[in-house]
Structure formats: C-alpha cells, structure tokens
Amino acid sequence: MKLSIERGTLLKALAQAQSVVERRNTIPILANVLIEAEGAQVSFRATDLDIEVVDRADAMVERAGATTVSAIMLHEIVRKLPDGALVNLSEDGASGRLTITAGRSTFSLATLPKEDFPVMASSEYATNFSAPAADLRRLFDKAKFAISTEETRYYLNGVYLHVSTSEDGPVLRAVATDGHRLARIDAALPGGAEAMPGVIVPRKTVNELRKLLDDDEAKIAVSVSETKIRFATPAITLTSKVIDGTFPDYTRVIPQHNTRRLEVDASEFARAVDRVATVSSERSRAVKLSLDEDRLVLSVNAPDSGAAEEELAVAYGDERLEIGFNAKYLLEIASQVDRENAVFLFNSSGDPTLMREGNDTSAVYVVMPMRV
Incomplete structure (x- = not known):
C-alpha cells in the first residue's frame, strides 16, 4: 500500500475513527484503524465491536492495499504535523511497519494483519429512509441530556427512536429518561420510515453521530433493523448495535x-x-x-x-x-x-x-x- 493525502483531509478522517476506539483495550486489534486504499480513495475503519465507523477520503493511491495501525498514535502524529503538509503512507507487507513521511518528518509504526480486524456483519435492514441532518441533530441533541447513566437500568442508557402519533399526525420521535427527567422530541416523519421498528440508540452512538450532523444541508441515509442502526453520508458510515431491551411506556409519566x-x-x-x-x-x-x-x-x-x-x-x-x-x-x-x-x-x-x-x-x- 502506498498513498499520498493532504494533512487536513487525513486528520478529519482519522478524528472520527479514533474517537470510536476504546482507550483501554484487552484485544490489541481493537486499538487499531483499518486503512484500505483503492482507486482514488482511502477508507479508515474503526470499531469497538458495538459501533463501527468508516470514513472515506480522496487520496493519490500509488499502490492499493490495506493494513491496520494504532488509531490514536496515527491521529496524534498527523495532528502534530504542519498545516497543509502532504502526508505519504506506505507499507510493503514484509516489514510489518507503516511508514509515514511529511516534509522532513518520518515515522514508522507497527502494524497488525488486516485479516484480524473484525468487520461488523451487515444485517438486513428492514427500514431505509433519508432524513435532513438538522432534524436528526435536533432529535438527539435535545433528548440526550436525559439519558440515564445507571448501568443497572441499561434500557435507559440511550435514546428511544421510534414512530409515533402526535396532534399533527405521524412523527419520528426521540425519547430519553433517567426517572428524574424526561425529554420527548418530535420531527416530521421521513418518507419510507413508517414501518421502522422502535430502537434504543446507545449513548456513545448518539455522541459519535453528532459529528455526522453538522451540515444543515446534508441528507442522512438511515437504515434500521431490530438489532442495528446505520447512519450514512457520502463520506462517513456509522453502524451501531442497538440496546437489547424494552423502553418503558413513557406516555404514562407525561x-x-x-x-x-x-x-x-x-x-x-x-x-x-x-x-x-x-x-x-x-x-x-x-x-x-x-x-x-x-x-x-x-x-x-x-x-x-x-x-x-x-x-x-x-x-x-x-x-x-x-x-x-x-x-x-x-x-x-x-x-x-x-x-x-x-x-x-x-x-x-x-x-x-x-x-x-x-x-x-x-x-x-x-x-x-x-x-x-
């Protein structure tokens, strides 16, 4: 694998990936990011086995290939490189090292085989629709403060996203509660979401998702199954398991x-x-x-x-x-x-x-x- 990429583009792609990685890992491969270069694109994939994020960026790919390297270490190196630098990444397979060069700086990082990297199984999504980023941001931002941090009531450790009915007709609704306070937020129901199963989106996913929703003009492709939810833009795909539990009947406390x-x-x-x-x-x-x-x-x-x-x-x-x-x-x-x-x-x-x-x-x- 050999490629060149602008430092700002690389940093942005790595920022999302490295934030998913858990700082303390008992499984070494989970501390790594999977780098895959092909055509005129490079993708960075990271997972903690519950969330997987794939960030794609344009690059000049001289030799296609894939490898895995410490996500946090690579992010730190790129963060400290000068603005506007052209970063070269190369890995020959034989040395088991990824070489990073930019200007007069050269780094060499240990790699782990790409075959060991766990890729989240893609499930059959029962519901697929697209929603404005601004609507999704409002739903999650206004609800997340009420998410419970009590691990014993795990089914409250997320935002309950489901289809409901309001005075104005069917809506996409986000609800969060910790027993002391409750937030219930409605947005217009996107076309195609009518049969969406109700899912509890975990707190960590809600926080990671926020980075996809900054562009008010963007449309987010949402796919939902009983066990997973996926949010995608042309550049980033975030896939997450949902909390396996039943959200309580919140209507009784309103x-x-x-x-x-x-x-x-x-x-x-x-x-x-x-x-x-x-x-x-x-x-x-x-x-x-x-x-x-x-x-x-x-x-x-x-x-x-x-x-x-x-x-x-x-x-x-x-x-x-x-x-x-x-x-x-x-x-x-x-x-x-x-x-x-x-x-x-x-x-x-x-x-x-x-x-x-x-x-x-x-x-x-x-x-x-x-x-x-």
Missing part, C-alpha cells in the same frame, strides 16, 4: 392535566437558577420556586453554606404554589429552549412538571419535583 401555567424568559430563568444554586449543597442542589401572581421567587436555603433569593417578573395567574427542583435538572431543561419563552405547567408541589417552548408541543420535557 402529565395531561397540569393547569397552572407559568411563562418565563428562558435565558433569564436559567441565569437566575444558576445564580441562586451557587449556595446550594452539592448533594441536593435543591432550589425552591415560589409562585404568586406574575411573580416568581427562586430561593435556596442551605444550612451549611448560606441562603440566596432572586425574584423574576413572570406571567402566572393561578393560585399560590411552592415547589422544589434539583437545580441541575432545571438548568439542563432550560438550556434546551430555542425560543425566547419557556412554559411550565404545574399541578401540585408533589406532581411531575411539564415544560415546553411556548405553545410548541414538538419538544416536551418532564421533571420530577423534590422536597425542599
């Missing part, structure tokens, strides 16, 4: 009859919560909301560290209410609001609270209260 309505400037509210939470105890992070007519008082009383209070002018016309929340949960939910105003719907101080952006029901959040 309150339907919360009538006490608070409307508040979202960024002003987030800043005020952040300020008063400064004195809250690290363990509970409790903030009390006291609501009266067109007035909200945020307060914290932590015997060990102090007290804080801040008043906001809001739109509220129902009876007086005092309710407590974990400040971290309030801040995370408030930070999802793209519009100016956030609307909170309460029932009582012991019931779940609903939050949405103005009158938009395509993004709905639920947060459980706490005693303060």
